[in-house]
Amino acid sequence: xxxxxxxxxxxRNETEFHFAGELGKVRPDTTRKxxxxxxxxxxxxxRNEKGTVRxxxxxxxxxELFVLERDSVTMAVLGxxxxxxxxx
Amino acid sequence: xxxxxxxxxxxxxxxxxxxxxxxxRTPNPKPAYDVVIIGGGGHGLATAYYLTKNHGxxxxxVIEKGWLGGGNTGRNTTxxxxxxxxxxxxxxxxxxVALYEGLSRDLNYNVxxxxxxxxxxxxxxxxxxxxxxxxxxxxxxxxxxxxxxxDQVRKLEPALxxxxxxxxxxxxxxxxxxxxxxxHDAVAWGFARAADAGGVDIxxxxxxxxxxxxxxxxxxxxxxxxxxxxxxxxxxxxxHSSVLAGMAGYELPITSYVLQAFVSEPIKPVLNRVVLxxxxxxxxxxxxxxxxxxxxxxxxxxxYGQRGNMPMQETVLSAFCEMFPSLAKVKLxxxxxxxxxxxxxxxxxxxxxxxxxxxxxxxxxxxGFKAIPVGGYLLAHLLAEGRHHALSRPFGLDRFTSGHLVDxxxxxxxxx
Numbered sequence: 001x002x003x004x005x006x007x008x009x010x011x012r013n014e015t016e017f018h019f020a021g022e023l024g025k026v027r028p029d030t031t032r033k034x035x036x037x038x039x040x041x042x043x044x045x046x047r048n049e050k051g052t053v054r055x056x057x058x059x060x061x062x063x064e065l066f067v068l069e070r071d072s073v074t075m076a077v078l079g080x081x082x083x084x085x086x087x088x
Numbered sequence: 089x090x091x092x093x094x095x096x097x098x099x100x101x102x103x104x105x106x107x108x109x110x111x112x113r114t115p116n117p118k119p120a121y122d123v124v125i126i127g128g129g130g131h132g133l134a135t136a137y138y139l140t141k142n143h144g145x146x147x148x149x150v151i152e153k154g155w156l157g158g159g160n161t162g163r164n165t166t167x168x169x170x171x172x173x174x175x176x177x178x179x180x181x182x183x184x185v186a187l188y189e190g191l192s193r194d195l196n197y198n199v200x201x202x203x204x205x206x207x208x209x210x211x212x213x214x215x216x217x218x219x220x221x222x223x224x225x226x227x228x229x230x231x232x233x234x235x236x237x238x239d240q241v242r243k244l245e246p247a248l249x250x251x252x253x254x255x256x257x258x259x260x261x262x263x264x265x266x267x268x269x270x271x272h273d274a275v276a277w278g279f280a281r282a283a284d285a286g287g288v289d290i291x292x293x294x295x296x297x298x299x300x301x302x303x304x305x306x307x308x309x310x311x312x313x314x315x316x317x318x319x320x321x322x323x324x325x326x327x328h329s330s331v332l333a334g335m336a337g338y339e340l341p342i343t344s345y346v347l348q349a350f351v352s353e354p355i356k357p358v359l360n361r362v363v364l365x366x367x368x369x370x371x372x373x374x375x376x377x378x379x380x381x382x383x384x385x386x387x388x389x390x391x392y393g394q395r396g397n398m399p400m401q402e403t404v405l406s407a408f409c410e411m412f413p414s415l416a417k418v419k420l421x422x423x424x425x426x427x428x429x430x431x432x433x434x435x436x437x438x439x440x441x442x443x444x445x446x447x448x449x450x451x452x453x454x455x456g457f458k459a460i461p462v463g464g465y466l467l468a469h470l471l472a473e474g475r476h477h478a479l480s481r482p483f484g485l486d487r488f489t490s491g492h493l494v495d496x497x498x499x500x501x502x503x504x
Contacts, residue, residue, distance in 0.1 A: 001399065019390065036490070041339065043488075045341055046330065046341060048330035048342055048390065053390070072391055073393050075391065
């Protein structure tokens with residue numbers, strides 16, 4: 001089992017964590033007209049990077065969202081921080 | 089190409105097999121080709137073969153960064169089936185099964201397609217109703233399907249767990265008799281040999297580093313063996329589709345995950361068909377060598393690491409032990425992981441990439457092996473004609489903008 005770091009609870013078993021999505025996806029302003037292309041891109045397009053990735057994860061027991069930085073090839077964890085901390 | 093036959097085996101046996109030549113050449117890349125196909129897995133090699141066979145285009149190169157069939161073509165559970173729900177999917181995958189049915193003869197290479205059948209079990213009365221719906225949909229789409237009750241399933245697969253105290257007791261199932269398994273390496277090698285015989289250059293150990301774009305059109309691939317100009321480019325790179333998209337500058341709705349599979353030590357015949365138990369998300373078949381071939385769902389995390397993680401291994405194998413309690417003591421021989429390209433609707437992407445001169449065959453997710461012949465058939469059509477075949481039209485990248493998804497994950501509940 002791999003150990004992931006929750007910024008709030010510390011190191012826990014990977015099965016306690018849930019992958020939520022890539023970091024930095026911003027919902028288009030739906031009070032204005034959004035083109036089909038932009039909306040489809042928001043819904044479906046993934047960067048799906050090979051190498052260092054920054055993602056939003058949830059630690060299920062504390063239900064907090066946080067940013068996990070890891071390597072998508074080696075699975076090495078490079079860091080984690082609360083979602084609200086720092087620039088997205 | 090010297091033909092393979094029973095008589096040939098006999099003759100070669102008399103001269104200690106010295107007459108067997110290489111199955112395909114190892115050429116150096118030429119500076120330019122009419123068609124360059126990126127990816128020497130099943131889909132890429134099938135594309136090259138159908139370009140020569142159906143379209144008479146022979147100035148073709150297949151570029152592979154590793155060895156032929158070393159990616160997902162060699163890392164799957166070899167199931168071939170067409171038990172889908174929507175007419176678009178049924179037409180696509182049934183064409184593939186039909187092509188597989190004639191493939192050994194077509195390629196003059198035994199791909200060992202064994203139509204032993206596949207059973208998708210139902211584990212409650214509501215699931216039996218959904219099984220009947222699935223069965224009806226398949227029959228309406230012209231695909232063979234039979235609804236079985238528990239006794240009929242027991243007759244066909246007595247090794248399954250029919251205990252009423254099973255976690256998900258078996259109530260019945262859907263049988264597709266034309267489904268089965270094939271030999272994965274033979275599919276890659278058979279297509280490679282037949283494509284090579286048609287004049288295609290198969291270039292291994294040649295990694296694509298960049299795509300050259302001139303005036304909005306993809307005109308060449310920069311590789312570890314130099315630049316190769318291309319009239320048109322076909323991309324069949326499965327789990328690395330997003331990496332290639334990054335080079336050429338188009339976007340894809342694809343997430344790459346690891347999919348694991350397992351094979352046991354060989355045992356005497358015990359499992360006759362491919363058996364899937366959806367609530368467990370686990371399925372199994374028995375190879376001709378006797379090994380139990382076991383597969384399950386995706387690992388939980390997007391990944392490019394070609395190996396599995398422990399939680400999913402635990403999930404799949406504990407489910408297998410519940411499905412077949414008598415096989416719980418069988419030892420695993422090996423297990424492996426492949427990188428699969430999963431789309432939001434679990435259907436493939438076949439069509440223009442958005443960059444002129446570059447066409448896609450990707451997004452097959454966990455079900456690419458069964459679709460190798462049709463994937464190659466349709467990408468060859470796109471590369472040769474520059475427009476969709478009727479079968480590939482519903483699977484273009486534009487469906488994500490227009491909203492015409494072919495949502496097989498939701499409709500047939502098939503774990504791709």
